[in-house]
Amino acid sequence: xxxxxxxxxxxxVITAFALACFGILLFLWVTFGxxxxxxxxxxxxxxxxxxxxxxxxQSDVRISGVDVGKVESIELGPKGKEAMALLNIDDKYAPLPxxxxxxxxxxxxxxxxxxxxxxxxxxxxxxxxxxxxPAAQVTESVQLDEIFQAFNxxxxxxxxxxxxxxxxxxxxxxxxxxxxIGSLEPTFREFEGLFRVLNSQEAAVSxxxxxxxxxxEALRGREGELANLIRSSNELFKTTASRNQDIxxxxxxxxxxxDESRLTVDRLQRFAVNADPLSRQLVPVAxxxxxxxxAFGKLAPEAKKLFEALPPVIKEAPTGFPALRKLFRxxxxxxxxxxxxxxxxxxxxxxxxxxxxxxIAASFGNLAAAFHxxxxxxxxxxxxxxxxxxxxxxxxxxxTYPTRLTSNxxxxxxxxxxxxxxAEGSLPVYDNRQCTSGTSATVAxxxxxxxxxxxxxxxxxxxYNPALPNEEEVVKPSQEQREKEAEALLxxxxxxxxxxxxxxxxxxxxxxxxxxxxxSIYGSGEKTQYQxxxxxxxx
Numbered sequence: 001x002x003x004x005x006x007x008x009x010x011x012x013v014i015t016a017f018a019l020a021c022f023g024i025l026l027f028l029w030v031t032f033g034x035x036x037x038x039x040x041x042x043x044x045x046x047x048x049x050x051x052x053x054x055x056x057x058q059s060d061v062r063i064s065g066v067d068v069g070k071v072e073s074i075e076l077g078p079k080g081k082e083a084m085a086l087l088n089i090d091d092k093y094a095p096l097p098x099x100x101x102x103x104x105x106x107x108x109x110x111x112x113x114x115x116x117x118x119x120x121x122x123x124x125x126x127x128x129x130x131x132x133x134p135a136a137q138v139t140e141s142v143q144l145d146e147i148f149q150a151f152n153x154x155x156x157x158x159x160x161x162x163x164x165x166x167x168x169x170x171x172x173x174x175x176x177x178x179x180x181i182g183s184l185e186p187t188f189r190e191f192e193g194l195f196r197v198l199n200s201q202e203a204a205v206s207x208x209x210x211x212x213x214x215x216x217e218a219l220r221g222r223e224g225e226l227a228n229l230i231r232s233s234n235e236l237f238k239t240t241a242s243r244n245q246d247i248x249x250x251x252x253x254x255x256x257x258x259d260e261s262r263l264t265v266d267r268l269q270r271f272a273v274n275a276d277p278l279s280r281q282l283v284p285v286a287x288x289x290x291x292x293x294x295a296f297g298k299l300a301p302e303a304k305k306l307f308e309a310l311p312p313v314i315k316e317a318p319t320g321f322p323a324l325r326k327l328f329r330x331x332x333x334x335x336x337x338x339x340x341x342x343x344x345x346x347x348x349x350x351x352x353x354x355x356x357x358x359x360i361a362a363s364f365g366n367l368a369a370a371f372h373x374x375x376x377x378x379x380x381x382x383x384x385x386x387x388x389x390x391x392x393x394x395x396x397x398x399x400t401y402p403t404r405l406t407s408n409x410x411x412x413x414x415x416x417x418x419x420x421x422x423a424e425g426s427l428p429v430y431d432n433r434q435c436t437s438g439t440s441a442t443v444a445x446x447x448x449x450x451x452x453x454x455x456x457x458x459x460x461x462x463x464y465n466p467a468l469p470n471e472e473e474v475v476k477p478s479q480e481q482r483e484k485e486a487e488a489l490l491x492x493x494x495x496x497x498x499x500x501x502x503x504x505x506x507x508x509x510x511x512x513x514x515x516x517x518x519x520s521i522y523g524s525g526e527k528t529q530y531q532x533x534x535x536x537x538x539x
Contacts, residue, residue, distance in 0.1 A: 042088045042089060042090065042091060042094070043088070043089045043090075043129055044072065044088055044089070044129060044130050045086075045087045045089060045127055045129075045130075045131060045132075046084055046130070046131070046132040046133065047084070047115065047133045047138060048082040048083070048084055048085075048133070048138060049082060049085060049104060050081070050082050050083075050138075050140060051140075051141075052074060052083040052085060052113075054104070054106065054113040055074060055085065055104060055113045055115070056071070056074075056113070057071055057072070057073055058070050058071060059071040059113060059114050059115065060114040061087050061115045061117060062115070062116055062117070063093065063116075063117045063118070063119060068089055068090055068093040068117070069088045069089040069090050069093070070087070070088050071085050071086070071087055071088075071115060072086040072087065073085075073086045085115065087115060095126035095127055095128075095129070096117065096126060096127050097119050097120035097122070097124040097125075097127070098120065098124055098125050098126065098127050099119075099120025099121065099124055099137070100117055100118065100119050100120055100127065100133065100137065101117070101137045101139060102117050102118075102133055102137065102138050102139070103115075103116050103118075103138065103140075103141050104116070104141040105141065344535050344536040344537070345535055347536045348521045348533040348534065348535070351521050351522070351533075352521055352531065355416045356416050358416065358417065359416060359417070359418075359419075369388060370387060370388045371387065371388075373385060373387060374386075393493075393496050393497050394407075395497055395498060395504050395507070398493065399441065401439045401441065402439065403434065403438055404438050404439065405438050405439050405440070405441060405504050406435060406438040406439070406440055406504060406505070407504045407507060407509040408429075408438060409429050409509065409510050409512065410429065410430070411429050411430040411515055412430055412530075413515075413518070413529060414428075414515070415428070415515060415516070415518070418515075422510060425510060425511060426510055426511045427510040427511075427513075428513050428514065428515030428516070429512060429513070429514060429515060430529055430530075432513070435512035440503055440504050440505045441503055442502055442503030442504075443490070443493065443494055443498060443503060446490060447483075447487070449483050449486075450486070453486035453490060454483070454486055456489060457477075457482045457485050457489070459476060459482070460474055460475070460476050461474070461475045461477065462474060462475070514529075515529065518531045518532065520532035520533065520534060521533045521534065522535065522536045522537070
């Protein structure tokens with residue numbers, strides 16, 4: 001036993017050894033979750049959990065799998081129905097957003113619970129130091145023992161037996177099992193996202209299972225039909241399997257079909273580009289067509305009666321159609337052959353009418369206008385129809401002559417649009433001999449007392465008297481008044497019938513031009529001043 005005092009070197013070695021032991025113990029303390037002595041107070045948040053039986057002090061606090069703090073303490077909440085966990089958050093992760101959500105998770109199936117935080121959106125106001133996270137933002141977690149408690153005793157015993165047998169099966173395979181479980185973490189994360197979506201669509205998922213239950217309930221009473229469906233599906237698959245070569249040929253031809261379809265789609269696209277202006281121009285037409293379609297709605301009741309009357313016709317169709325078929329097959333061809341000569345002679349007539357279609361249409365239009373006159377009497381207020389008649393006044397309507405006048409411009413075989421040529425100052429004639437050798441009519445100077453003129457002036461007139469609407473007042477003009485009216489009549493005749501002249505020689509008239517010869521219809525005959533028609537030949 002040495003009684004010498006330790007040297008300075010020995011004291012330094014002892015001190016260094018003691019400090020090293022203290023440092024190792026401190027490292028182990030901090031590594032295994034112990035609080036760091038004399039460390040400044042960190043950012044803290046309180047989180048209420050309805051059940052935290054597996055959560056312990058110094059448990060990890062994580063965000064997206066990264067440790068961001070520790071559980072400082074776990075105490076009973078103010079209401080006595082929840083566990084209030086005090087979380088210490090590292091400074092570089094503090095503060096947390098106010099919308100942060102929390103839930104309990106386990107690292108393994110056997111326990112080691114930690115707190116998982118899900119921060120809210122960036123830019124939100126932060127939680128104050130020492131604040132309590134709202135209970136609505138804390139997600140409930142299901143503990144493993146709660147799952148086992150949901151089973152009845154028989155199921156729990158069966159599960160226990162299964163676990164024991166599984167222990168025997170995986171004996172010596174712990175490392176492989178650990179690797180397998182570790183590789184399931186990405187799968188569980190995807191399942192977590194899936195379950196979150198399903199939880200947010202709880203009503204739709206409930207409706208899905210409810211409708212599925214109704215579907216299976218309906219199928220339960222139709223076992224025979226379901227069996228027939230399965231057998232039919234089996235036959236379909238067998239037929240498909242027997243046609244594998246055809247299916248193979250189909251898939252071999254499918255690329256070519258795709259190429260052709262692509263070319264067709266390109267052509268359709270170019271067509272759509274070219275057709276777009278036309279479609280835009282058809283928009284006003286479609287708008288104008290809308291009233292027509294609306295008017296067709298008024299036809300619907302009559303069309304309905306027609307379709308309601310069709311069943312008897314359809315009923316008689318089996319006997320009527322053979323007779324109709326016999327008519328068109330046996331009787332109608334001889335009729336068509338017999339009508340061919342008639343049609344050959346009818347076609348020239350139709351062709352001739354086509355040349356004068358505008359003149360014929362004008363005649364019908366004038367005829368309709370002549371009968372469309374309507375007049376309302378101002379005295380009685382009653383309406384009356386009248387006939388529109390135009391009486392031309394010229395030299396030929398005033399008298400008869402031994403030959404045609406020099407102003408005569410007529411044509412018994414006038415060409416199409418003959419009257420419209422008058423607007424051009426010419427009216428072609430069939431024969432123009434009268435233009436040079438015809439009769440010239442003159443108006444001889446006659447006084448108003450000429451008996452030939454006076455007899456055109458009535459000696460009595462009837463005048464309407466509003467005071468006596470049912471009686472007519474007779475007025476007799478004097479001799480002087482009649483002579484004045486005769487002189488006025490003669491002046492009107494010169495003005496309107498002779499163009500203000502004393503005879504036809506000086507009155508205005510269209511140019512006297514001979515009309516052009518006609519070309520024959522369905523023939524090659526000579527051209528004449530009148531139209532020739534021949535029977536149609538050939539087909």
